[in-house]
Amino acid sequence: xxxxxxxxxxYFPNYHIEPRNEKRHGRNWTEWELMKCARPRxxxxxxxxxxxxxxEDEADxxxxxxxxxxxxxxxxxxxxxxxxxxxxxxxERCLNEGFLHAANRNRLRFALMWxxxxxxxFHPGGRDTAGYPTDFPWSTTRDTVGIVWNHIIEHYxxxxxxxxxxxxxxxxxxxxxxxxxxxxGVEACADVFxxxxxxxxxxxxxxxxxxxxxxxxxxxxxxxxxxPQSEWVTRLGLNSYTSSTWAYTGKVWFDGSFPRVDYRKSAxxxxxxxxxxxxxxxxxxxxxxxxxxxxxxxxxxxxxxxxCGYPWMPVMEATPDDFAxxxxxxxxNLSGRPEGERIFLLNAWNEWTEGxxxxxxxxxxxxxxxxxxxxxxVFV
Numbered sequence: 001x002x003x004x005x006x007x008x009x010x011y012f013p014n015y016h017i018e019p020r021n022e023k024r025h026g027r028n029w030t031e032w033e034l035m036k037c038a039r040p041r042x043x044x045x046x047x048x049x050x051x052x053x054x055x056e057d058e059a060d061x062x063x064x065x066x067x068x069x070x071x072x073x074x075x076x077x078x079x080x081x082x083x084x085x086x087x088x089x090x091x092e093r094c095l096n097e098g099f100l101h102a103a104n105r106n107r108l109r110f111a112l113m114w115x116x117x118x119x120x121x122f123h124p125g126g127r128d129t130a131g132y133p134t135d136f137p138w139s140t141t142r143d144t145v146g147i148v149w150n151h152i153i154e155h156y157x158x159x160x161x162x163x164x165x166x167x168x169x170x171x172x173x174x175x176x177x178x179x180x181x182x183x184x185g186v187e188a189c190a191d192v193f194x195x196x197x198x199x200x201x202x203x204x205x206x207x208x209x210x211x212x213x214x215x216x217x218x219x220x221x222x223x224x225x226x227x228p229q230s231e232w233v234t235r236l237g238l239n240s241y242t243s244s245t246w247a248y249t250g251k252v253w254f255d256g257s258f259p260r261v262d263y264r265k266s267a268x269x270x271x272x273x274x275x276x277x278x279x280x281x282x283x284x285x286x287x288x289x290x291x292x293x294x295x296x297x298x299x300x301x302x303x304x305x306x307x308c309g310y311p312w313m314p315v316m317e318a319t320p321d322d323f324a325x326x327x328x329x330x331x332x333n334l335s336g337r338p339e340g341e342r343i344f345l346l347n348a349w350n351e352w353t354e355g356x357x358x359x360x361x362x363x364x365x366x367x368x369x370x371x372x373x374x375x376x377x378v379f380v
Contacts, residue, residue, distance in 0.1 A: 005334055005342040005379060007372075008078040008163065009071065009349040009358060010113065010244070013094035016059035020090060024135055025123065030055075034124060034353050038297040041305035042259050046317055047296065049352065052360035058350075064098035067359070068108045071349065074369040075376040076358075078109040078163040079349060080172065085148055086119060086136035100159065109163035112156060113172035113213075116140070116179050122311055124300045129309040142183045142192055149196045153203050165240070166340055168209035169200070174244060176212045177227040186232050193236060214241040214277060214285070215249065234282050241281050245347045245356065246270040246290040246316075253314065258307045261293070261316040267326040271333065278333075284341040287333060289326045291347065291368060292318045294355025315355065320367035327375040335379065346372075 014021075014031045021029050032055040038048040056063045071079065079099070084090040099105060119136040122129075140148060156162055157169045164170065173179050183189040197207045214229060233241070247253070250269025252261055270290075277285035295311035306312065318326075334342045348356045360366045 005331060005344065005376065006077045006165075007075055007344060007346060007376065008080050008111065009076050009346040010351070011079040011081045011094075011349045012351050012354075013058060013081055013091045015055075015350065015352075016057050016091075016094050016098070018091055018093065020136070024121065031123065031353050034297040037124075037301055039301055041296050041299075041301075041315075045259075045296075045315065046363065047294070049294070049297075049355065049357075050362040051352070052362050052365060059093040059097045061098055061101040061103065064094075064102040065104050067349070068099070068102055068104050070359075070366070070369060072104075072107040074366075074373040076108065076346070076349075076372070078111055080111045080113050080163075080170075080345065082115045082174075083112040084115050084119070084136075085140060085151075086138065089151070090119070090136065096155075106161050109161045110156075110159075111163040111170040111172070112152065113174055113211075114179075115174045116182075117175050122298045124298050125311060126300050127303055127306070127308045127312060129312060138178070138182075140182065142188055145183065145192055146195060146199070149199050153200055153205070157200060157205055157208075158203065165209045165343065168207050168239065169205060170209045170211060171196075172211040172213065172242070174213050176214070176232065177229075180227050180232055180236075186227075186235050189232070190236050209239040210237070211240045211242060211286075212236070212238045213244050214281065215243060238283055240284045240286055241277060242286040242345055243270075243273075243277075243288050245288065245293070247293045247313065247354075249273055258314045259305065261314045263292070263316050263318040263322045264325060266290075266316055267322075267329065271329055274330075274333065278337070284337075284343075286341070286343045286345055287330050288345045288347055289323070289330050290316075291323060291351075291356045291358055292316055295353065296355075297353045311354075317355070320364055320371045323368050324371035324375055327372055328378075331375060331379045 040047045081095050116138050118134045118138050120132040121135050122132050125132050162169050180189045183192050200208050246266050252265045274287040293316040295313050298311035330344050350357050350359050358368050
């Protein structure tokens with residue numbers, strides 16, 4: 001490559017104490033408690049997955065300093081923090097107290113992905129996946145979203161190490177279909193995005209890079225059919241698209257192979273989806289590399305492990321060589337893209353309870369990070 005490929009890793013911030021979680025689960029609760037209880041659910045299943053660094057508090061700047069160094073040293077340019085708003089911010093201490101107060105924060109940029117879904121309680125959840133209670137509903141509307149835009153611009157976009165893509169602050173929305181419907185439809189959503197960009201410019205910024213999460217296979221899904229992607233991909237003025245993970249993409253996830261999915265087959269099928277997206281969407285599509293998938297820690301451990309819907313899903317475990325294969329294929333794909341499109345995302349830095357993490361564990365140490373660094377070095 002003649003230009004550097006940028007790499008951003010999604011970061012899930014639920015490994016610090018949060019008052020709303022404490023009210024629901026008890027004093028000092030974090031999702032580490034689920035990892036401590038995880039066990040193998042079928043022969044050869046690698047659980048518990050144990051963090052090499054221990055069950056650390058991510059809101060501690062010293063802890064975040066170590067994470068930043070490890071990420072920056074191995075080819076990651078930015079963390080994209082999953083960001084929540086339930087009538088006010090939720091799970092912000094990791095970013096506000098940890099990342100932004102880390103002594104080395106300028107080694108890594110950061111951005112936000114609005115995880116605009118209801119917060120349902122599967123911590124852990126039983127086999128009746130439709131019956132999980134909603135602890136915090138996502139209720140932002142067109143009338144209240146301006147408050148959210150103000151908060152994001154004031155507290156984050158103006159930070160000196162906020163990640164910019166082609167000069168604009170990058171901001172991603174997870175559940176695009178839900179967002180559009182809750183704003184009042186495609187045209188109303190376009191107005192909401194215009195308001196966001198206007199507010200950013202009023203604050204002295206050049207605008208906003210709006211990224212939408214896109215799934216090739218979901219137009220027929222009940223959650224999406226009320227607002228098909230074909231109706232919004234060309235009408236909202238999005239700057240780019242991406243996907244959040246490989247999970248439940250490609251035929252390998254639906255062929256009855258539960259409880260396992262083959263990592264390389266899933267990688268190959270997803271890359272075909274990515275190529276289609278790159279050739280058909282009206283703005284750049286940034287491919288994602290999923291480190292693995294194992295949401296079994298979010299399941300009640302004493303119940304029989306069967307396919308019941310999220311989090312009772314097939315497990316996709318990878319070796320460092322498998323991960324290197326996926327990174328290499330992704331870099332080869334991007335080598336033929338225009339310079340401004342050479343970006344890929346990683347799912348994820350620390351999705352421990354979904355089995356998709358780059359942070360070192362006691363089984364592989366830093367091997368995944370080392371493979372990422374090696375593969376990116378080939379394409380510099």
